[in-house]
Amino acid sequence: MAIIVELPRLTDTMEEGVIAQWHIAEGDKVKRGQVIADIETDKATMEFESFDAGYVLKLVASEGDTLGLGAPIAVLGKKDEDVGDLLTALANRAAGGAEAEAQEPAKEDAATSTESAVPVEAEATPAAPAEAPAAQTLDNGRIPASPLARRLAREAGLELSQIEGSGPHGRIIKADVDRAVAEGVKPKSADTPKVATASSEVDEHGRPYATHEDTTVKLSQMRKTIVKRMGQSKREAPHIYLTMPIRMDEAAAARKQLNAALAEQGVKVSFNDFIIKAAAKALRVHPRVNAHYTPDGIIEYGNAHVGMAVALDDGLVVPVVRYADQKTLKAIASETRSLGTRARDRKLAPAEMSGSTFTVTNLGMFGIEEFMAVVNPGEGGILAVGAIKDEVVVEDGQMVIRKMMRVTLCSDHRVFDGADNAKFLVTLKGLLEQPMGLFV
């Protein structure tokens, strides 16, 4: 008896997924627990391990297809089992939804028509349009590649869809695979170089401006999630923003000493690691900040799990440093480095991206001095960290140069108030300006 493999729910927030890559082909034998596909979810591209064993009789979904949860993606069964009827049924089911909508007005027309045969014919032909999409899928699956490139890609474990072809008609050739192997696979960029054309508008000399076509970039699963969650947060949570300048000279000195000591172990602690640790400790001091709103009441978290926003090419993810208050700076440094690397490679497990109680976001590397962020749903605050820079400050009536950093705690006013926000920042400031507290 054939088994229909359905698109699995691989993260707790996943509502739809994309077949990023099949690891099986029709005719293959699949074992339970075997990775059969990579599925792009709202959070990451994840491996899908089969629950069932059997021969792959049909790959219903193609790479690149966006599907709802539970959508049939493959059929497993006995070797050479005839699943023609099952596939027809699946095709009809897939076509059924669209068809039902399309037929609504038709039925209305029929109702006003004197020709009673019309609706009968309409009912008699649902199978015909159902077959068309299947054929298209097959045709679309072919990627031009030289036989050698196909073999090399296969041997390197690369999917042709991930490789840009430089040969005639976009044919993938050996050089393209070699490049992909050497440089790592990058998703095919959707935007082709834009061609400029002359605008009808002209400058003061009468020369037309170069004009470029607008392009529509398809929403990735990640972007859809950002759209949804940030929108929800900004709509529902009244944000307040308080900014605190922090003198980082002592922290810088401590970091320098620490890194010198850890150099042999290959660990390098960043300022952000100091901030994560300090924030976690401050959260333990101010539990009201480590909380989030529900209509049933404010939930104050028992633990300080600090999310760390990592920017990607086309979005961001927030891996979590759990129990950050209890971890040494060295441990945090190792962890954030690993999380950051794997986040950019899209190799994070969903568990590593869930459960944060507070978030730190840092744009200092861009020279941003201070900024305001949006609180992640499920949390009460997000700490927006700016750049550290030398500034002239007045101390004891003297102008001195200090390494100054500004942090802004962006918080959900429903959960706590401005004073709570300020108290947290004061604690944080103390922990960073006299960083010995971070080592105990």
Add this chain to the structure above:
Amino acid sequence: MNDFNPMPPELVETPEEFAGQFADRDQTLQAYREMLRIRRFEESAARAYTRGKISGFLHLYIGQEAIAVATAQALEEGDRVVSAYRTHGFALALGSDPNACMSELYGRKDGLVGGIGGSMHFFDRDKGLWGGYAIVGNHIPVATGHAFASKYKGDGRVTVCFMGDGAVGIGPVHEGMTLAGLWKLPIVFVVENNRYSMGTPLERTLPVEDITQRAAGYGMKRDRFRVTSVHETHRRLKAAVDHARKENQPTLIEMITYRFRGHSMSDPAKYRQKDEVNAWRQQDPLERTGRALQQVHNMSEEDLEALDDEIVAEMRAAAEFADASPEPDPEARFANIIV
């Protein structure tokens, strides 16, 4: 179309002349036996063909046997016979094993050429049978090459090359004969004129009825005669063979004969009139030789029937042998292509 007479010229011979052709009892009996062996072999093959044991082309020699038998008698050890696709008679006359000949027709491993050649490609080197060619006329240059080799080596061998009256118009015949005459090679060309180029009578294929007139153009001697007995055929052929052997001079001989069957097994021979065939049958050399054995040498009909029974049994045994012979090994198809 020429106005050639399809009927055999009347055979004018006195009883003494008839008896003269068959004077030697042993020779006559030997000739009769050999001709009968060929005829019975061919009939046995025809029967096997109708039973589906033999397929493809099967060209029977029935009616022309005297020529093969006379040829075998005229040649010496090492001489060569090259023929076209009506070759069974030459093989048997030269001493090829009927079992091997029949097995070849059956396409079996024990065939003369291992079941690779079939009816049209009989070769038996040890017996002096050098083919077995089925593209009309293309063996004439090859046979000329054999004669060339004999002259080159000075080995004293003679090649006798047979062709049908239907072959004489084709190019290779002209080219081969040109070279044989030019280079004075030890070869005898024999046209077995059985009056039909497949289904077309020679009045519609030959510009001149006497084929040997062409010999003048090649600088060859020529001879032309009716085949009425092994004895007479042998005598005339032997003269040409000797001439070739001793003088390195080629000869073109036309032997007028008749086949009583169609061109091949699939040919119903509807292009011939019954009385025409019957008229030729009256002069069948085999028939005449049998008559001579009875009339001149006082053999009884029973004696001849006993001989016939013996030969029929031999050829039936050949068919049984062939039927029992294994098919060629699958690997045989790759053999003898390139060495």
Add this chain to the structure above:
Amino acid sequence: MPNLQIRQAIRDAMAEEMARDENVFLLGEEVGHYNGAYKASEGLLERFGAKRVIDTPIVETGFAGVGIGAAMCGLRPIVEFMTFNFSAVAFDQILNNASKIRHMTNGQFGVPIVFRGPNAAAHMLGSTHSQAFDPFYAHIPGLKVVAVATPYDAKGLLKSAIRDDNPVVFLESELMYSVRGEVPEEEYVIPIGKADIKRPGKDVTVLTWGQGVPTALEAAEMATRHDIDAEVIDLRTLRPLDNECILESVKKTNRCALIYHGWPYGGVGAELIARIQELAFDHLDAPVLRECYEDVPMPYAENLEHLVIPSAERGLAAILKVCYKA
């Protein structure tokens, strides 16, 4: 080392083999008193006499067949076609007799014979005298087919062909009889069935033979200016093909172009491409291309003839195209 023309290398090969084996003789039009239409048999009549250097009338079927018949008797004829265009009238002898006799006689007879002469277009000889016969003969089981492009190869391979117990079609080139090259004085033979890498390279395999060889080598030199290092393989034997050499090179370079003199349709080039795609499919990074005669009968006019025959420039274009640089 003596520097000989191809015609001299061919003559020397025949002379050496005739001296070595008295069953070897030469047969053809104008081979004796005329010393060969292209002087490939110069001096042989004088040296070996009329018995072994035999002028024939213009009867290709006749003397081809005589050669075959003589070979069946143990002689080793060398049959010269004044050009292979004339072999067409002897085609039946080669197709139905030379190549078949060993097979259809179940090995009772062999045909150790060489058919040799110039092949493919020379210069402005028109459609009937400019044809490449490689594919006609390479198509036939039971034959070996050799095509030579250097004096060294011509001598070594012709000696092998004469000693071979099979019928060998030996293709020369009228245009190349004067090509010079070093030929060792000492005895040597080159085995039939072995290709020769005339120019080693790593970026693309160029397969060629016969008259195509100089064109291919020139094209390969031009390709260096495009940063392409082409490997030029002279097949030398068209049947049997040296699969090993061809495949080893293609697997190394992943690309292959063919440059040869002959029509494209169903020829040796097509056979090569069929083999490469079958045996090296997963090694190909580009389609295999060929540059050869245009698919037309050869016109007489010089400009038209130049258009039909592959030039080094056209060869280069094919090389660039398979390297995706065109």
